Amino acid sequence: xxSHSHPYYPHRVSNTxxxxxxxxxxxASIPIIGAGLWLAHGxxxxxxxxxxxxxxxxxxxxxxxxxxxxxxxxxxxxxxxWLYLLAMLLLVVALLGVTVFGMAVTAGGGGRQVPxxxxxxxxxxxxxxxxxKRVQVERYWRPALACVVGSRACPRIxxxxxxxxxxxxxxxxxxxxxxxxxxxxxxxxxxPVEPQDEDCYRWNNAPGILCYQCDxxxxxxxxxxxxxxxxxxxxxxxxxxxxxxxxxxxxxxxRNARRAEAAYGVNRMSKINPRWDYFWSRWWNGQxxxxx
Numbered sequence: 001x002x003s004h005s006h007p008y009y010p011h012r013v014s015n016t017x018x019x020x021x022x023x024x025x026x027x028a029s030i031p032i033i034g035a036g037l038w039l040a041h042g043x044x045x046x047x048x049x050x051x052x053x054x055x056x057x058x059x060x061x062x063x064x065x066x067x068x069x070x071x072x073x074x075x076x077x078x079x080x081x082w083l084y085l086l087a088m089l090l091l092v093v094a095l096l097g098v099t100v101f102g103m104a105v106t107a108g109g110g111g112r113q114v115p116x117x118x119x120x121x122x123x124x125x126x127x128x129x130x131x132x133k134r135v136q137v138e139r140y141w142r143p144a145l146a147c148v149v150g151s152r153a154c155p156r157i158x159x160x161x162x163x164x165x166x167x168x169x170x171x172x173x174x175x176x177x178x179x180x181x182x183x184x185x186x187x188x189x190x191x192p193v194e195p196q197d198e199d200c201y202r203w204n205n206a207p208g209i210l211c212y213q214c215d216x217x218x219x220x221x222x223x224x225x226x227x228x229x230x231x232x233x234x235x236x237x238x239x240x241x242x243x244x245x246x247x248x249x250x251x252x253x254x255r256n257a258r259r260a261e262a263a264y265g266v267n268r269m270s271k272i273n274p275r276w277d278y279f280w281s282r283w284w285n286g287q288x289x290x291x292x
Contacts, residue, residue: 176220
């Protein structure tokens with residue numbers, strides 16, 4: 001008996017790991033899909049609404065991949081494990097591509113400290129050419145501007161005095177969209193007194209205009225995107241490591257399952273090497289018998 005069961009112990013272990021991991025990811029995909037659906041039906045035009053498509057896509061992909069891996073690991077379904085491994089490989093490749101692209105796109109940027117002020121100012125030319133092209137095209141800039149206005153970043157500092165600007169920091173959006181560049185000089189009529197930055201002429205005190213059409217506003221949006229992408233890139237690296245580890249366990253389970261089927265056949269293999277949940281079910285039934 002020991003000579004038959006011992007060689008397939010790694011198969012049971014790898015299936016157990018894959019089964020539990022995919023059960024966790026299967027359950028985790030439910031709130032991801034729920035968040036995407038909630039954002040899709042939200043009435044407010046906020047920045048977060050742009051996340052609905054990625055959230056739904058990630059949620060459904062994780063759901064389907066986890067379901068295939070869970071079924072394959074629990075019931076020794078070889079074709080389900082094969083689909084699971086293929087989907088996992090595509091996920092790893094896609095995530096690796098997104099990570100490398102994110103690093104390349106967000107390589108530039110960053111603000112320039114304003115002398116005597118606690119905040120920074122930003123320039124479009126400091127960012128990658130791909131990001132610059134995105135904010136120069138109207139069909140991309142229009143929803144981004146709607147996002148800026150909807151975030152109500154500027155009304156929060158509308159009542160600030162010149163002393164407040166000397167003492168408090170600003171977000172990239174507030175620095176670029178809610179005020180003119182610090183280098184601008186105006187006369188008592190509010191007109192620029194000498195040839196200077198184009199943004200100085202675009203600035204207007206009207207709450208609906210401000211510096212929303214300034215290059216500095218576009219730079220502030222790009223800086224916000226760059227910071228978010230930087231955080232997402234770090235998260236992607238962590239997820240990649242986890243996916244590769246899970247993929248390795250899945251490959252081990254698939255290889256051992258094929259080897260066991262070839263040596264014993266499906267029916268005999270299930271008797272010699274029971275499913276990953278067999279021992280847990282036997283323990284649970286024993287507990288029930290003690291209670292009753």
